[in-house]
Amino acid sequence: MTFNYDNVISDKVRSIRPSGIRKFFDLLDEMKGVVSLTVGQPDFVTPWHIRDAAIESIEKGRTYYTSNKGLAELREEISRYLNRRFGLNYSADDEIIVTVGGSEAIDLAIRALINPGDEVIIPLPAFVCYEPLVNLAGGVPVIINTKESDRFKLTAADLRAAITPKTKLLILPFPNNPTGAIMTAEDLEAVAAELRGTDIMILSDEIYAELTYGRQHVSIAALEGMRERTLIASGFSKAYAMTGWRLGYITAPAELTSQMFKIHQFALMCAPTASQYAAIEAMRNGDEDIEYMAEEYNRRRRYIVNGLRSIGIDCFEPEGAFYVYPNIARFGMTSEAFCEKLLYDYGVAIVPGTAFGDCGEGFARISYAYSVAHITTALDKLEKFTRDFGQFGT
Amino acid sequence: MKNFLQLLENDSRLTAEQLAVMCDKEVGDIKTLIEQYEQDGIILGYKTIVDWDKTDREYVTALIELKVAPQRDRGFDHVAEKIYNYPEVQSVYLMSGAYDLCVLIEGRTMREVAFFVANKLAPMEYIVSTATHFVLRKYKDKGVVYNGPEIDERGHSL
Numbered sequence: 002m003t004f005n006y007d008n009v010i011s012d013k014v015r016s017i018r019p020s021g022i023r024k025f026f027d028l029l030d031e032m033k034g035v036v037s038l039t040v041g042q043p044d045f046v047t048p049w050h051i052r053d054a055a056i057e058s059i060e061k062g063r064t065y066y067t068s069n070k071g072l073a074e075l076r077e078e079i080s081r082y083l084n085r086r087f088g089l090n091y092s093a094d095d096e097i098i099v100t101v102g103g104s105e106a107i108d109l110a111i112r113a114l115i116n117p118g119d120e121v122i123i124p125l126p127a128f129v130c131y132e133p134l135v136n137l138a139g140g141v142p143v144i145i146n147t148k149e150s151d152r153f154k155l156t157a158a159d160l161r162a163a164i165t166p167k168t169k170l171l172i173l174p175f176p177n178n179p180t181g182a183i184m185t186a187e188d189l190e191a192v193a194a195e196l197r198g199t200d201i202m203i204l205s206d207e208i209y210a211e212l213t214y215g216r217q218h219v220s221i222a223a224l225e226g227m228r229e230r231t232l233i234a235s236g237f238s239k240a241y242a243m244t245g246w247r248l249g250y251i252t253a254p255a256e257l258t259s260q261m262f263k264i265h266q267f268a269l270m271c272a273p274t275a276s277q278y279a280a281i282e283a284m285r286n287g288d289e290d291i292e293y294m295a296e297e298y299n300r301r302r303r304y305i306v307n308g309l310r311s312i313g314i315d316c317f318e319p320e321g322a323f324y325v326y327p328n329i330a331r332f333g334m335t336s337e338a339f340c341e342k343l344l345y346d347y348g349v350a351i352v353p354g355t356a357f358g359d360c361g362e363g364f365a366r367i368s369y370a371y372s373v374a375h376i377t378t379a380l381d382k383l384e385k386f387t388r389d390f391g392q393f394g395t
Numbered sequence: 396m397k398n399f400l401q402l403l404e405n406d407s408r409l410t411a412e413q414l415a416v417m418c419d420k421e422v423g424d425i426k427t428l429i430e431q432y433e434q435d436g437i438i439l440g441y442k443t444i445v446d447w448d449k450t451d452r453e454y455v456t457a458l459i460e461l462k463v464a465p466q467r468d469r470g471f472d473h474v475a476e477k478i479y480n481y482p483e484v485q486s487v488y489l490m491s492g493a494y495d496l497c498v499l500i501e502g503r504t505m506r507e508v509a510f511f512v513a514n515k516l517a518p519m520e521y522i523v524s525t526a527t528h529f530v531l532r533k534y535k536d537k538g539v540v541y542n543g544p545e546i547d548e549r550g551h552s553l
Contacts, residue, residue: 026551040549300417307416
């Protein structure tokens, strides 16, 4: 007798669409000799002194659970770090939870806030997790498609148009994956002005906060009247090249962290202990590493933007993260067809913009978390593509 | 301009055009700077890092510790100069600590290097003693790990 799994799977989970990009990645894995610019994580290895701190913690036998909300020492370091880098004040005692990556932080915030039917405003294109997590929580995603003409920022006008009496939460994914867009203090102030006097909460995903170029990242929590309604999800993955350590945190007023804490405690128990010791070292002695890596990304950013433009691929200038998001509409293909053609015929892999929302049609994401030599090889192949498809200057 | 020099030190094949874009400078300025650095002896040369172990070239590297009696008014400079003029000598450093000059030598065989030390270095005036250490394996040199090309093992995630 065959078991009918359709009867046992939760309706909510079944209704989540699997990520469409998976197929593309599977394809990529099977092909040999492809120059890939698809990866969404740093190419640096975690700095040795940070790795060494984790090794030492294991050697010393620190292989137990930590306190549910994370090592007190680490929460204190996070509190100091947020103050040092962004002028934010969060108490290590009851306003910070150490999580399993920034992803858990996002999940905690959404689950702690959303009742069935609550609307959650999500500016797209963005990282792919928000919509499914909102759906799982029974919320209703309300999409704002940001525009290239607005430099892919969230504008006050678009926000105003999306707000209804049911709006519970605004997600602010900046610096942005995939566009590389950032929100300046003025941009954020315009958003804040729309929210003052409402009960709308903000989940600010600041995982790329250390990767901004030419200006410092500003958190919306630093603006007047915003701290009490803001939850910041962040972590160690991008700034310290620690993606595999799965370590992040959420900060929010104590009334919120105490609620999120319940989910974290029962679902995850605590973040990996060795990773937490590594993170303490990162926060204490890692500022120079951050600067070194950010400088290196900045050079590659200038290099790839210049390279793309010089071969006739329009490119909005990204100011954060490690992606460029060129406009490929003039080649007259869908994003997916464009990327498949590049992959099959030219041996270069980039991610179609549609992987990040329907508004990504006409765009593609290119990661520059690669060496300059690798980027140069890819640009040469891209140039061949643009020559073959002519249309220069159209 | 420290950054620009470090970039060039890490990869001397970068063109002036590439450096200009990466450092947000004009190409002309970068070219002028490189020329200036070359004239001022700040940039001394451009070399390639080769892992000779992967070729059939026979060679051996030795590190030689030299104790040297310093000369009046000239210290160790004169002896150092006499040593570094030998083409076999790759590097000469003045050291603090237990010995004075550290000399790196490349030769085809251990015997060749040993003879060089015995016949050329040891008898030299002002040299008090020598100690020769042969390099058995290079793990990392000039910031480059001798592991061959790195494989990108990062998983796909958006």
